[in-house]
Amino acid sequence: MHELEERLRTTIRDVPDFPKPGILFKDITPVLADPKLFRATIDWFAELYAGEHIDAVVGMESRGFLFGAPLALELSAAFVPARKPGKLPYDRISEQYSLEYGTATLEMHVDAVKPGDRVLIVDDLLATGGTAKATCKLVKQLGADIVGMCFVVELGFLSGRALLDDVPVHAIITY
Numbered sequence: 760m761h762e763l764e765e766r767l768r769t770t771i772r773d774v775p776d777f778p779k780p781g782i783l784f785k786d787i788t789p790v791l792a793d794p795k796l797f798r799a800t801i802d803w804f805a806e807l808y809a810g811e812h813i814d815a816v817v818g819m820e821s822r823g824f825l826f827g828a829p830l831a832l833e834l835s836a837a838f839v840p841a842r843k844p845g846k847l848p849y850d851r852i853s854e855q856y857s858l859e860y861g862t863a864t865l866e867m868h869v870d871a872v873k874p875g876d877r878v879l880i881v882d883d884l885l886a887t888g889g890t891a892k893a894t895c896k897l898v899k900q901l902g903a904d905i906v907g908m909c910f911v912v913e914l915g916f917l918s919g920r921a922l923l924d925d926v927p928v929h930a931i932i933t934y
Contacts, residue, residue: 763799767911767932770796785912785934787883791825800931801826804881804909805833807929811906814876815839819865819894820846823882826911830881839871839878841894852900856893865890867897874902885910885930888919895926 770793772786790796804826815837818827824840831838844853844864851866872878878898885891891908898905905926913920913930920928 763803764932766796767800771912771932785884785914787822787825787911790911800911801829801833803931804830804929807909808834808879808907811879812877813879813906815872815878815903817841817867817872817878817880817894817898819880819882819890822884823880826883827881830879834879836879837872839867841865841867841897852897854893854896854900856889858887858889863890865893865897867901869901872898872901872903876903877906878903879906880908880926881910882908883911885913885919885928887917888922891919892922895923 770789772789774784774786777784813834813836816827816831817839818824819841820843828838844866847866847868850869852869853864853866855862855864880894895905907927910930913933915933
């Protein structure tokens with residue numbers, strides 16, 4: 760286990776029964792409170808994709824924004840938010856998906872990425888893969904190419920990676 764993984768494992772907080780009974784929530788806010796650890800996490804992602812010519816980083820609402828925006832700056836790429844319905848002001852496309860505890864929808868502006876753009880998708884956590892798969896569908900609907908997906912945490916026992924077809928997936932920690 761490398762140093763970053765160890766630091767993240769000891770910093771990420773487990774919150775039982777959130778947002779509903781039976782869910783063990785992985786709270787990344789303590790990572791955000793530690794500037795050196797937060798920087799090391801962004802640097803880890805940036806090193807993975809250095810030299811890949813990323814045109815845009817898509818962050819999923821809302822914790823994906825926290826990691827995606829600084830990563831986009833590091834990669835000299837645009838940042839694109841994938842948002843919940845009613846949050847984007849311009850023309851948009853949408854995709855509905857299933858969660859562990861219900862359904863949800865994500866939207867992106869119709870001009871967020873262009874055909875042929877090389878896109879990296881980022882979020883804090885990969886669970887069942889529904890949110891990640893919906894984001895992939897939005898990016899592909901706009902004609903862009905997905906270079907990869909990266910997460911701070913992957914809940915491997917939920918097999919979310921299997922929904923993502925041939926998209927390369929990287930996570931710093933897997934539970």
